[in-house]
Amino acid sequence: YVVDGVPVPDPNDVDMENIESINVLKGPNATALYGQRADAGVVIITTKKGSNKLSVQLINSTTFDKVAYLPKYQNLYGQGYEGDASFATFDYNAGAIGPYPEEWQIFDGKRYIQWDNNYADESWGPKFDGQEYVPWYAWWPDSPYYGQTAKWEAQPDNVKDFYQTGVTMKNGIVLSGGSDTFKGMLSYTNLNQTGITPYTSLIKNYINANFEFKATKKLTIVSNMRYSLSTVEGEFDDGYANQTSGSFNQWFNRQLEIDKLKELKDLTTMDGYSASWNWWGPDYYTIGGSFKKPAFWFNPYTFQERYKKTRKRENYAIQLKGIYAFSDKFELEVAGQRVATKYRYEYYFPFFLANTAAPDLYNSWSNSFGKYDQYDAENNFYGMFRYKDKFGDFDLSAFIGGNIRQNTYDRISTQMPAGAKTGGLIIPDVWTFSNAGIVPTTQTYVWDKQVNSIFGNASLGYKDLAYLDLSIRKDWSSALPDDNNGYLYPSVGATFVVSELLNDSKVLSFAKIRGGWAQVGNDVGALRINPVFNTANKAFMGDKVIMYTPSEAVDPAIKPALNSSFEVGFDSRWVDNRIGLSVTYYNETRQDEIIPISISRTTGYNSYLTNAGKSSRTGFEVAFDADIFGSANGFNWNLLVNWATNNTTIDELPAGLESISAPGGRVEFGFVTMYHELGNKWGQLRGTSFKRDDQGNIVIQPNGKYATVQNQFLGSVLPDYTGGII
DSSP states (O other), rough: EETTTTTOOGGGSOOGEEEEEEEEEEEEGGGHHHOGGGTEEEEEEEEOOOOSSSSEEEEEEEEEEOOOOOOOOOBBBBBBSSSSEEEOOOOTTTTTSSSOOOGGGGTTTTTEEOGGGGGGOOOOOOBBBOEEOOGGGGSSSTTTTTTTEEOOOTTTTTTHSSSSEEEEEEEEEEEEOOOOOOEEEEEEEEEEEEEEEETTTEEEEEEEEEEEEOOSSSSSEEEEEEEEEEESSSOOOTTTTOOSSSSSSSOOTTTTTTHHHTTTOOOOOSOOOOSSSSSSSHHHHOGGGGGGGGGOOOOHHHHHHHSSSEEEEEEEEEEEEEEESSSSSEEEEEEEEEEEEEEEEEEEEHHHHHHHTTTTBBBOOOOOEEEEEEEEEEEEEEEEEEEEEETTEEEEEEEEEEEEEEEEEEEEEEETTTTTTTBBBTTTTTGGGGGBSOOOOOOEEEEEEEEEEEEEEEEEEEETTEEEEEEEEEETTTSGGGGGOOOEEEEEEEEEEEEGGSSSOSEEEEEEEEEEEEEEEEOOOTSSOOOEEEEEEHHHHHHHHEEEOOEEOOTOOOOOOEEEEEEEEEEEEEEETTTTEEEEEEEEEEEEEEEEEEOOOTTOEEEEEEEEOEEEEEEEEEEEEEEOOOOOOOEEEEEEEEEEEEEEEEOOOGGOOOOEEEEEEOOOSSEEEEEEBBTTTTSSOOOOOOOOOOTOOOOOOOOTBBBEEEEEEEESSSOOEEEEOO
């Protein structure tokens, strides 16, 4: 992403209300100017600029968000493990293991969920019959529903009702003005958003400024600045078995009333613990200790409200650029740019929840907190000399330049594990690390990287009919070996405007055929090829330093990766430019990819970083657009349809391997793994599958469970096609 000529790591730092235009440069053909990071293309964003006259623009928008899709749930059975046997009649005098509290005498003779079925966070229990039973919230004297019964009924929308309507309000002001020698624009936007999950929010502020000053007839000074500050509050964990959505599908009860959970988020038991729908029940309660606490889950509203998590992100981008026109033909441009992001994440798990947890059983939480700070910045310094001229029917434009890119990264983290069984704060809710029972170790990670580049481009045109583009670039990366850290990559492109040969066709407004070939080299991240010796959490034992040797060996002959791309296409406009059709075919080959491969641990390493293999990618892209209705001052209706297909295959693998495991390709529980297989499509899924007979029926074992087979092909992660309609 390039905003006003400045590369940015995250487009979310850009105020979308301040954008003038967006252009997309596809594929490696965009790399002449923007380098290796543009090997998949460039999104060029241009923000609004100042004008000659004073203007004030006010911006307001409001958006409402609702959850669109949820799983389908069964609503025949409720909480429990044992079907109808999950219910029993409460006998106050019988007691379970010891005497019941006196407050529970009111429930004598009423139907309740007994023993293990009471802490069941699944719905294998009694069938819903609409009869009375004692719900979880009626057992506690502080509850407004103490002593009451509820009907044993399903709550079909209980998961849906947990999610609220998210509201996003955006307000802003844009000031613009200037003269023949000076133009400026200043804008401010405030975004205030509440999430669909309770107790979540985002507040974000943007400031943008662009200035252009004609210092002399030949010298123009341009500066622009963007600043954003965002604060995100709330718990957003959506992983397996988190305290909200991670429990709704497998670990939840179909009779739970969400309105009661929300209303009773501050309800406590007779022992002062937070009351939860998922508790051990009255029978286990008489044992005492942790059996008086929640079993696995807190009330989700209690958890969301009291577990404080804050994420602050501060980003700024500045650029100062000078353009000097020696003549109508020669121009020099120099610029300095800096983009920096400061991120802080803090969390505070309160004593109230930690004291309610039961670490000696299943629910492990500790009174703890943590802080994580990250700072990353990028500087770019470039100079570019441009030339343009016309020679009869030919016109030529060219540039040559150089760039220095410097990246820095600094991370420091001190965190107490919130889910730990031991440790925690000694004095409750006193948020200092010296108060920790087990003082956490501060961890740091710092690196720097620099890429120096020279590049050039020339474009030759003939009668607005045909164009030839040539470019070349060379990068030197500090992340590669000193004796092999430079890589050269060229590109060539040609365009033929067919419509220039036609005489003002009323049907065909514009048509061109284009083709291009390009290469781009690529390096690795900082420190990747250097042996990094990590110290242990406790770095010293006596007078000895405890240090871990690297687990990854590096190929001493490692070299830059190379991506070669060829594409051809046809672009056209029809019927006074009201209809457009674009078709592109591409063929890419990626070779010498720098990836780790598994090796025998007898070598002392787990993996070997090397130039491993070759892959190819081919595909078609089709885009169609139409102005169904067009009016300068009235109703406009535009249609855009796009469709694309892509086929990526693995052509070579190193060391005679037939397949390699894809990094990060292992799915939860390990039943499925993603592989790259030689001669097959990229991203193949293999794993455990159902065993089938000759007729294709799933085989059932005598114990009633499905029979399975290992290492079966389960499909590809690549879609057959992609597309959209706007």
